[in-house]
Amino acid sequence: MRLLQLKAENFRLIRTLSLHPHGRLNVIFGANAAGKTSLLEILYVLGRGRSFRGASPQEWEGPDRPGWLVFGRVEHPLSALRQSLGLRFAGEQTEIRVDGRAATSLDLLRTLPVQILEPGMHKMLQEGPVYRRSFLDWGVFHVEPQFLPLWRRYRRALRQRNQLLRAGADDRQIAAWEPELAEAGEQLDAQRCAHLDAIRPAVLAGIEVLIGEGEWHFDLYPGWTRTMALREVLARQRTADRRLGSTQAGPHRAELRIRAGGHRAKNRISRGQQKMLIAALLLAQCTEIGRRTGRHPVLLIDDFTAELAEPYQAALLAAIQAYPGQTFITAFTRSGVLARELDAAVFHVEHGVVTSSAD
Ligand SMILES: Nc1ncnc2c1ncn2[C@@H]1O[C@H](COP(=O)(O)OP(=O)(O)OP(=O)(O)O)[C@@H](O)[C@H]1O
Ligand SMILES: [Mg+2]
Structure with a gap:
């Protein structure tokens, strides 16, 4: 635009x-x-x-x-x-x-x-997973029209299940929300993975130009163990979730893991390199949004x-x-x-x- x-x-x-x-x-x-x-x-x-x-x-x-x-x-x-x-x-x-x-x-x-690179964006590397999720989700929102309705469906089912967990509802009531939660959750995860796969080559190429050679890995932990279906994980964790009063597995717990030379990037790279890494991520994402929608974000x-x-x-x-x-x-x-x-x-x-x- x-x-x-x-x-x-x-x-x-x-x-x-x-x-x-x-x-x-x-x-x-x-x-x-x-x-x-x-x-x-x-x-x-x-x-x-x-x-x-x-x-x-x-x-x-x-x-x-x-x-x-x-x-x-x-x-x-x-x-x-x-x-x-x-x-x-x-x-x-x-x-x-x-x-x-x-x-x-x-x-x-x-x-x-519109996307911005400003000093506060260092949080994306330094602080909790929420900042990296919101980076990823902003891109998915722009390239995938189904992202927002899906996310709303997921939030609604999550809220309902959490309320029932806290209210001490029985297993049958809690389980009733799990198929919806699992279905929307797995689709959200698939959309995030597709977006990460789409931008990864450009992020790596950008890092090579902006920072130099190095071994980098960008992986998405979906918010549950990928070897199991989310529905199964939710059923297995119901008792533990009831104790904690909230759902512990699902894409609201996803984490974009950024590793440099086998270590967590935030502990390994300098402040200037962090800025360049964030620039590589944003530029790759904005380029992908432009490629998919014909509208490059204002940076x-x-x-x-x-x-x-x-x-x-x-x-x-x-x-x-x-x-x-x-x-x-x-x-x-x-x-x-x-x-x-x-x-x-x-x-x-x-x-x-x-x-x-x-x-
Ligand atoms: N609501 C407001 N009304 C009037 N002035 C404000 C208001 N909010 C902030 N300011 C003032 O605006 C000034 C400019 O802020 P701004 O952050 O845009 O500067 P800047 O050029 O980015 O400076 P720096 O290079 O130090 O980051 C500040 O001195 C601030 O006190
Ligand atoms: Mg300023």
């Missing part, structure tokens, strides 16, 4: 914003606290209806109270279909519109896929140069330039590899005011 125009009002320190981005690379320079991350946040909110900084819509409100506004015009690269997306917060709730009609965050998600990279010396910066920049989708990257100054002549739109942010170098 390509963003043709972006507007915002009173979003954090950005009082008013209007820009026409480049179809591929956009570079945003600015000092600390200038508003770079806020600008990426506006783009992210436009595609997801929420922020990667975890803050609530009230906190995005700038000094010109009440409310804030975010608007974008996007173009489907294959069909040239144009759509407008808008969010408005007027002090109580956020109103979302797609092509002028009332819409939901899910409509935004479907219309404008945001905050603090592009942070944690990276020049060879890594050069490799990452080359990978971004090879990505067919639109990208936005931020940095403090036009130095290092960003000092080169780039086929890009360049913007500067100062105290929340964004200007284009071409102006």
